[in-house]
Amino acid sequence: MEEKNELMCDEPGTHLDVVGRVRDVLPEDDTLYELADLFKMFGDSTRMKILFVLMESEMCVCDIAELLGISQSAISHQLRILKQAKLISSRREGKNIVCFLADDHVRSIIDQGLNHVLE
Amino acid sequence: MEEKNELMCDEPGTHLDVVGRVRDVLPEDDTLYELADLFKMFGDSTRMKILFVLMESEMCVCDIAELLGISQSAISHQLRILKQAKLISSRREGKNIVCFLADDHVRSIIDQGLNHVLE
DNA sequence: TCAACACATGAACACTTGTTCATATGAAAG
DNA sequence: CTTTCATATGAACAAGTGTTCATGTGTTGA
Helix, strand or coil, X not given: CCCCCCCCCCCHHHHHHHHHHHHHHCCCHHHHHHHHHHHHHCCCHXXXXXXXXXXXXXXXHHHHHHHHCCCHHHHHHHHHHHHHCCCEEEEEECCEXXXXXXXXXXXXXXXXXXXXXXX | CCCCCCCCCCCHHHHHHXXXXXHHHCCCHHHHHHHHHHHHHCCCHHHHHHHHHHHHCCEEHHHHHXXXXXXXXXXXXXXXXXXXCCCEEXXXXXXXXXXXXXXXXXXXXXXXXXXXXXX
């Protein structure tokens, strides 16, 4: 049922079966996009820093900004993105908004990344 | 030893100790950038698809392109990026370049991401 | 040695992304 | 109620990113 495509190389006997099998096993496109969008959250150093901070302790916005030496506005914009991705949540506490990790997967994902980076 | 910064909110007794402790625990800046750069690799759907394919089987460039329905040039550019990140390697086999995962961490990182996406 | 194939690469372009700046909102203290 | 502090948000801009198109390199087989 495989058609010979112009892109495919000239090894039908060798490659067609593998290509077909892998195609059947690939996740849905929606899943792949979701996955890429998830990893995109970890792909910016500002967001990475915020997540690291929140792995240690919940913290209000201005303390995050001060601790990281990044403008309050920049932090706020990134917090918004992280909230939309449901990686963090927040609650009001007096004048402050206290942010915290919304999901324990964050820790395990970052840990796997660290395993790689630290050899 | 903590100085009162203009960005910091007015809760010295409550927040200063936490901020200081977290600051001491944060990884080096270099590590954070490396980590963000690593996750950037997973943050594009084309690269995500390539990695998924290679998780199933090593495969030559044109088969990857055909299987994913993406132009050979686009695939080749992305493969180059993934090689620079040392996530994949390749060997020549006749006319073909066969690509394969260079690192088993790739699997565990993607798996952690999937755990999150699939609820 | 020449043509066909597999892959790589550079330039150009559109698109996305993150920051800054200015300003708005909203709770709280006086 | 007005001011002040903490945070959010919109517009504008610069920088980064991914694709396409055209072309180059390297390998194989005739």
